[in-house]
Structures are given as C-alpha cells and as structure tokens.
Amino acid sequence: MRSSMKTSFAVASSFILAASASFAQTALFSDAPAAVPAQDGGTATDNSALTPITPKLHEVILGLPIDTQRFNEHVIVLSSPWMGGRLPGTPGMEFAMDYMEYWLKRANIEPGVPSSDGSPATYRQAFDLGGRRVAKDQSVSITPTGGAAFSLVTNQDVQLSGLGSEGNAEGGIAFVGYGIEQGPEGYTSFTADHSLEGKVALCFRFEPMDEAGKSKWSGGDGWSAQAGFQGKLAAIAKRKPSAIIVINPPGADDPRATSLTTSGGRSLVQMPVFMMSADAADRVLQAADPKSRSIMALRTEADNAGASFDLTGATAAVSATYEEKKTKAENIIGILKGKGTLASEYIIVGGHLDHLGNGDFGSREGPGKLHPGADDNASGVAGVMIIAEDLSAKYAAAPADANLRSVLFMGFTAEESGLNGSRHYVEHPLYPLKDTVLMMNFDMIGRMTKDRLSVTGANSAKGMLEWAKPIFDRGGCTVVINEAMGGGGSDHASFRAVNVPFLFGIIADFHEDYHTSRxxxxxxxxxxxxxxxxLWEDLAWEMAQRAERFEFDDQSGPMRGTTIRVRIGMRTKDAEDGSGIEVSDVTKDGISDKAGVLKGDHVVKFNKEAIKTREDLVRELRKLEPSGEVQIVITRAGEEKTLFLKLGSE
Structure with a gap:
C-alpha cells in the first residue's frame, strides 16, 4: 500500500463513522429538520428542537442492507470536505483515488493498468491533463499623498486570485461596499454619480451581515446567492475600474474570512483581481481614508446601507502575471478477469470520480465555495465500487467451466473539464475496443424523484433495448428511456464516439443543487x-453471461439526430401532471431569462410545435440555428403566455 493511502485511510475511518451518524439522524429524531446547505460552503442543521426516539443509532445502521450501508459510507467519504471537491491535481483528488483503489483491491479486483516495462500492473492510467494557471508575479503597493509608498506582503496581506486576468494598474482607490448590484429592499452598493473608471476598486467578500457576522439575507446559516464572486465582480467590472481587490470582512462567521483564496480556474473579469486580509485593509485605510475610519467601521456602514465613495488619501498600484503548470491526471482502472470463452471480451462499469473543487470552473454559483459533489458524482462512483464488490463475489462462486466476460471498473478523472479521462482511455485503450461489448456509465444517481432513473443508450445496439427491458421491469427503479440525449454530457460519449454500445444512468429529474456548493x-x-x-449490477451480470454480443447501431433512433447548436439557458423536467415540461432552473442572464421565462413555468409549445416531453423539446432544438428568434408558449399560474427567445444572445 502506498504511504499516501495509509495516511488517507487513517483519516477516512472517522468519515465513515460520520457517514453513519449523518444518514441515521432523521431516523433517530422526531420532526428532524433537513440539513441547511450553506450558500457559501458547508451545511448546518438546527437540532435544538429534536426529541430523541428509538431505535438507537447502531440499531438503525445494523438494520440496513449491507449494500445500503456501503453506499452511505462511500458517498459521505467522497463528498467530505477532506476531499476538497475532488479537483484533479489537488490532494483531495489524490485521496479520492486512493479511496477507490483501496476498495477495488479489497474487493479482489486486480490492477487494470499493465506496465510496459514488466513491472507489476497498477490501478492508475496516468496522462498529462494540460496546464493550470497559477500566480507567477504579483504586487500591490499603496502611495499616500505626500508620503512614501509601501508594499503589501504577498500570501499574508494580499494574494492574486484566479478570478481575473494579468495586467498592471495604477490609480485612485474607490470603496464599493459589498459590490452588490441589487439586493433585498432596494439595497445597492453603487451610486449613479460615483465613477470607478480607471480606479482600483475595493469591496468586501460575502454580503451584509448582522452583529454576529451572519448573513442578513440568507434566512439561516450560510449566505444567499448575492454573496458569490461572479455577481459582484461582474457588477464592479462593468463600471470599468482598472483592478479589483476583495477584502475579507472582519467578524464574518465563516472560516474562509481568515484566509486568502486563490480559487478560480477561469477569469470572471478582464482585470487583475486580488484578495486582501482585514488587517491589511486597515493599514490601507489609515493611509487612504481622509476620515480615518477602520475596516470594521466601513463594514458596519456597508452592512446597513450601500456604500460607494473614493478614498482620496492615497493611490494604489498592482501588477499580476500568471504561468501555466502542468497537471497530471489519472484514471482508476481495475479488472475482474472473466472465465472461459468470453474472458477476452470486456464490459466497462464506470463513472467520473472528479468534481469542481471550490467551483474553480463549471460552477453555477461561481468560485470560492467548496463543491462537495455528493450526487455529482460520489453517488455514481459509490455504485461502481459496490458493483465491483458484488460481481467479484459472484465470479468467485461461479463454476470453473462458466463463461464470463471480463469487467473493467473505471473511475474517470477530469470529466467535468471536458470528458478528458474517458477520452484519454479510448485514445489509449488498455484493452481492445473491438472486444469491448458494453460501456455502462453512472453519473448522478443519488437524488432520484420517485425512483425515476433516466437511461440513455438502450438503442445504441441492435436488440439491446429488448434484452434490457425485462431487467428494467424487474428492477426497483422507474426507468425512463431517453432516446434524445445522444451521447453527450458524460463519459459514455467518449465510447459512443468509437462505436461501443453504452448505457448511461442518471437521475431523470435534475435538482437545483447541481454544480453548486449545495x-x-x-x-x-x-x-x-x-x-x-x-439494477446496473443486474444488467452487468446478465451481460457478462450472454453468449452473443450486441452490434453497435449508429442509426438507432432519434438519439443519432442532428447536433444541438443552441443553448437556451433553462433546465427542464417532465411535469408530473402531464402539462408539458416544467422549467426547473433558469440561467441568470441567459436566453430564457432575458425572454422572461421563470422557474416553475410549463412549456407547452416551442417553435410552434406542441411540447409534451423533454424529448419533444430536444427534437425542436435540433432544428435551430444559433441566430434569429423562436416563439415559446408557457403556462404560469393557469395563464398562457407567449414569449420570444433571441437565439445567440446568451
């Protein structure tokens, strides 16, 4: 065992215990409240009114089927803060890979990555993921009027974030409170007559707080959506400052208020963006504020009302450059060797192990918050590990003369940044793709509504749907056959591109917490x-024994239709009452948002065609070019409305 794995699992045991406690909480208490996910990271639960009841915790855990216990443990360990959001190239991702490797080894799944030099096989297929942008040179200095300039200390007073761009800037200093465009009850950080153009803008992180340092707007623990970086940086940047410095506000009830974040895999604004400590901000104010206010005094002012003004006693100069550092990535691959005449054919059972870290890219909230990725995709990888354990036992118990295909268990890396791990595998396969008879992909299976599991790919091979349907019917899920998704969105797409039949399982009804800290x-x-x-295990076991393999069918139904070339900025789900499809989420400032579409609307017509299912909507989207205008008819509170989407405006 690698030394890092020994360290990892000394720590992991505590998370397994926490997993059991978290899962059993609502069974142990009457009227147990749901956990409250904190908007800027973390969760909290108010237990003040809970009344203990029986059974006891250990009785609840011991009463669960062993596979449910395993699922619980795996999900909580993989989505714990210790894993850091499982971003490739970080210690948290290394811990996650160690964890999956440990469980494959424990299940007697052999290393699936042969060496080229005769050394023992491993579980790691390594490759170069490409560059990661990190700070190279950075500086912030303050020049008081009539005084000597002083520099702030990098990594102590200030830190260049990944939220902006390279550049040099010098100018006056402006303070803009929390940098919030429009908050509750008319709150705004900006005034029409205060220009930021060419200045270095200072703003607080988070949002207005009470005396305890908690949000005034979230209605509970954590922060509202107004606290995110994306909105405040955009609001400030459109007023054309030369640089932005985000200050950790004093007294904030958040552990991140005492550290300087470097989060941000992509630029949100095209100007340098720094983080600054509260102590450093106090020193800047001593030099720049003619009224000699403290940083706490400015926080109080911004907490109570919008604050926007110049600090005329000094100027600021900043400099920022980045460099690219190579990131190494690794797929986790184990093999359960088959038997008899089918042993040289392969089934892949996989799911992506990575997630978004602190929302460095791909977040619907913006960077700066831990994105645990419990559903996406700790749940899917948990399933892969459980199937590995169960199939291993079945193979061990099979007769010596049984014919069973080999099964590859894969935890793909860097899916979130573009299916990189699965694409690397199909470009550098370890086992012949021509002998790979089925790829089974799990991505988000932990939050189904009424046990509804969407399955794509059942028509990717001739006769596969007919074979699978009895298995679907006897399984515990309500299987929703999705013929319209094509191959996109997850790692099965890489295998579809090289003509490998596939099955893709995912929740049929998306939730609002997808790609967020929640x-x-x-x-x-x-x-x-x-x-x-x-269900997935049943399918894999049946396929492992099936004498004949399936023939990939590139013309199988609507899924092979024209590529969708437009994105309209909404997520949908089939309405339970059959009244079209329901809008479950609208992207802020996207095409649908600009047209007036709201969450909860029911889409009944699109492009003048009736819409009854999501497949109907996808069919119409395939017809569109990324320009022009399309009519959409929605119902809202029983009233029908006609709206127009301006394509290409997102």
Missing part, C-alpha cells in the same frame, strides 16, 4: 440510489 451528502437518498446500483 450538492451535499445530507441530501442523498440512499434507499433510492441503491436501487439504481442493483
């Missing part, structure tokens, strides 16, 4: 998720 383990439906795992 995708936490407390919200995972363990009993529902394990039903999907059992």
């Amino acid at each position: 995708d936490v383990s407390e919200l995972i439906d363990r009993e529902s998720g394990i039903k999907a795992v059992r």
Whole structure:
C-alpha cells in the first residue's frame, strides 16, 4: 500500500463513522429538520428542537442492507470536505483515488493498468491533463499623498486570485461596499454619480451581515446567492475600474474570512483581481481614508446601507502575471478477469470520480465555495465500487467451466473539464475496443424523484433495448428511456464516439443543487440510489453471461439526430401532471431569462410545435440555428403566455 493511502485511510475511518451518524439522524429524531446547505460552503442543521426516539443509532445502521450501508459510507467519504471537491491535481483528488483503489483491491479486483516495462500492473492510467494557471508575479503597493509608498506582503496581506486576468494598474482607490448590484429592499452598493473608471476598486467578500457576522439575507446559516464572486465582480467590472481587490470582512462567521483564496480556474473579469486580509485593509485605510475610519467601521456602514465613495488619501498600484503548470491526471482502472470463452471480451462499469473543487470552473454559483459533489458524482462512483464488490463475489462462486466476460471498473478523472479521462482511455485503450461489448456509465444517481432513473443508450445496439427491458421491469427503479440525449454530457460519449454500445444512468429529474456548493451528502437518498446500483449490477451480470454480443447501431433512433447548436439557458423536467415540461432552473442572464421565462413555468409549445416531453423539446432544438428568434408558449399560474427567445444572445 502506498504511504499516501495509509495516511488517507487513517483519516477516512472517522468519515465513515460520520457517514453513519449523518444518514441515521432523521431516523433517530422526531420532526428532524433537513440539513441547511450553506450558500457559501458547508451545511448546518438546527437540532435544538429534536426529541430523541428509538431505535438507537447502531440499531438503525445494523438494520440496513449491507449494500445500503456501503453506499452511505462511500458517498459521505467522497463528498467530505477532506476531499476538497475532488479537483484533479489537488490532494483531495489524490485521496479520492486512493479511496477507490483501496476498495477495488479489497474487493479482489486486480490492477487494470499493465506496465510496459514488466513491472507489476497498477490501478492508475496516468496522462498529462494540460496546464493550470497559477500566480507567477504579483504586487500591490499603496502611495499616500505626500508620503512614501509601501508594499503589501504577498500570501499574508494580499494574494492574486484566479478570478481575473494579468495586467498592471495604477490609480485612485474607490470603496464599493459589498459590490452588490441589487439586493433585498432596494439595497445597492453603487451610486449613479460615483465613477470607478480607471480606479482600483475595493469591496468586501460575502454580503451584509448582522452583529454576529451572519448573513442578513440568507434566512439561516450560510449566505444567499448575492454573496458569490461572479455577481459582484461582474457588477464592479462593468463600471470599468482598472483592478479589483476583495477584502475579507472582519467578524464574518465563516472560516474562509481568515484566509486568502486563490480559487478560480477561469477569469470572471478582464482585470487583475486580488484578495486582501482585514488587517491589511486597515493599514490601507489609515493611509487612504481622509476620515480615518477602520475596516470594521466601513463594514458596519456597508452592512446597513450601500456604500460607494473614493478614498482620496492615497493611490494604489498592482501588477499580476500568471504561468501555466502542468497537471497530471489519472484514471482508476481495475479488472475482474472473466472465465472461459468470453474472458477476452470486456464490459466497462464506470463513472467520473472528479468534481469542481471550490467551483474553480463549471460552477453555477461561481468560485470560492467548496463543491462537495455528493450526487455529482460520489453517488455514481459509490455504485461502481459496490458493483465491483458484488460481481467479484459472484465470479468467485461461479463454476470453473462458466463463461464470463471480463469487467473493467473505471473511475474517470477530469470529466467535468471536458470528458478528458474517458477520452484519454479510448485514445489509449488498455484493452481492445473491438472486444469491448458494453460501456455502462453512472453519473448522478443519488437524488432520484420517485425512483425515476433516466437511461440513455438502450438503442445504441441492435436488440439491446429488448434484452434490457425485462431487467428494467424487474428492477426497483422507474426507468425512463431517453432516446434524445445522444451521447453527450458524460463519459459514455467518449465510447459512443468509437462505436461501443453504452448505457448511461442518471437521475431523470435534475435538482437545483447541481454544480453548486449545495450538492451535499445530507441530501442523498440512499434507499433510492441503491436501487439504481442493483439494477446496473443486474444488467452487468446478465451481460457478462450472454453468449452473443450486441452490434453497435449508429442509426438507432432519434438519439443519432442532428447536433444541438443552441443553448437556451433553462433546465427542464417532465411535469408530473402531464402539462408539458416544467422549467426547473433558469440561467441568470441567459436566453430564457432575458425572454422572461421563470422557474416553475410549463412549456407547452416551442417553435410552434406542441411540447409534451423533454424529448419533444430536444427534437425542436435540433432544428435551430444559433441566430434569429423562436416563439415559446408557457403556462404560469393557469395563464398562457407567449414569449420570444433571441437565439445567440446568451
């Protein structure tokens, strides 16, 4: 065992215990409240009014099926803060890979990556993921009027973030409170007559707080959506300052207020963006504020009302450059060797192990918050590991003369940044793709609504749907056959591109916590998720024994239709009452948002065609070019409305 794995699992045991406690909480208390996911990272639960009841915790845990216990443990460990959001190239991702490797080894799944030099096989398929932008040179200095300039200390007073761009800037200093364009009850950080153009803008992180340092707007623990970096940086940047410095506000009830974040895999604004400590901000104010206010005094002012003004006693100069550092990535691959005449053919059971770290890219909230990725995709990888354990036992018990295909268990890396891990595998396969008879992909199975599991790819091979349907019917899930998704969105797409039949399982109804800091383990439906795992295991076991392989069918139904070339900025789900499809999420400032579409609207017509299912909508989207205008008819509170989407405006 590698030394890093020994360290990892000394720590992991504590998270397994926490997993059991978290899962059983609502069974142990009457009227137990749901965990409250904190908007700027973390969760909190108010236990003040809980009344203990029986059974006891250990009785609840011991009463669960072993696979449900395993699912619970895996999801919470993989989505714990210790994993850091499982961003490739970080210690948290290394811990996650160690964890999956450990469980494959424990299940007697052999290393699946042969060496080229005769050394023992490993579980790691390594490759170069490409460059990661990190700070190279940075500086911030303050020049008081009539005084000597002084520099702030990098990594102590200030830190260049990944939220902006390279550049040099020098100018006056302006303070803009929390940098919030429009908050509750008319709150705004900006005034029409205060220009930021060419100045270095200072703003607070988070949002207006009470005396305890908690949000005034979230209605509970954590922060509202107004606290995110994306909105405040955009609001400031459009007023054309030369640089932005985000200050950690004093007294904030958030552990991140005492550290300087470097989060941000992509630029949100085209100007340098720095983080600054509260102590450093106090020193800047001593030099720049003619009224000699403290940073706490400015926080109080911004907490109570919008604050925007110049600090005329000094100027600021900043400099920022980045460099690219190579990131190494690794797929985790184990093999359960087959038997008899089918042993040289392969089934892949996989899911992506990575997630978004602190929202460095791909976040619907913006960077700066831990994104645990409990559903996406700790739930899917948990399923892969459980299937590995169960199939290994079945193979061991099979007769010596049984014919069974080999099964590859894969935890793909860097899926979130573009299917990089699965694409690397199909470009550098370790086992012949021509002998790979089925790829089974799990991505988000932990929060099904009414046990509804969407399955794509059942028509990717001739006769596969007919073979699979009886298995679907006897499984515990309500399987929704999705013929319109094509191959995109997850790692099965890489295998579809090289003509490997596939099955893709995912929740049929997306939730609002997808790609946010709110995708936490407390919200995972363990009993529902394990039903999907059992179904996938049943399919894999039946396919392992099936004498004939399936023939890939590139013309199988609507899924092979024209590529969708437009994105309209909404997520949908089939309405339970059959009244078209329901809008479950609208991207802020996207095409649908600009047209007036709201969450909860029901789409009944699109492009003048009736819409009854999501497949109908996809069919119409395939017809569109990324320009022009399209009519959409929605119902809202019983009233029908006609709206127009301006394509290409997103």
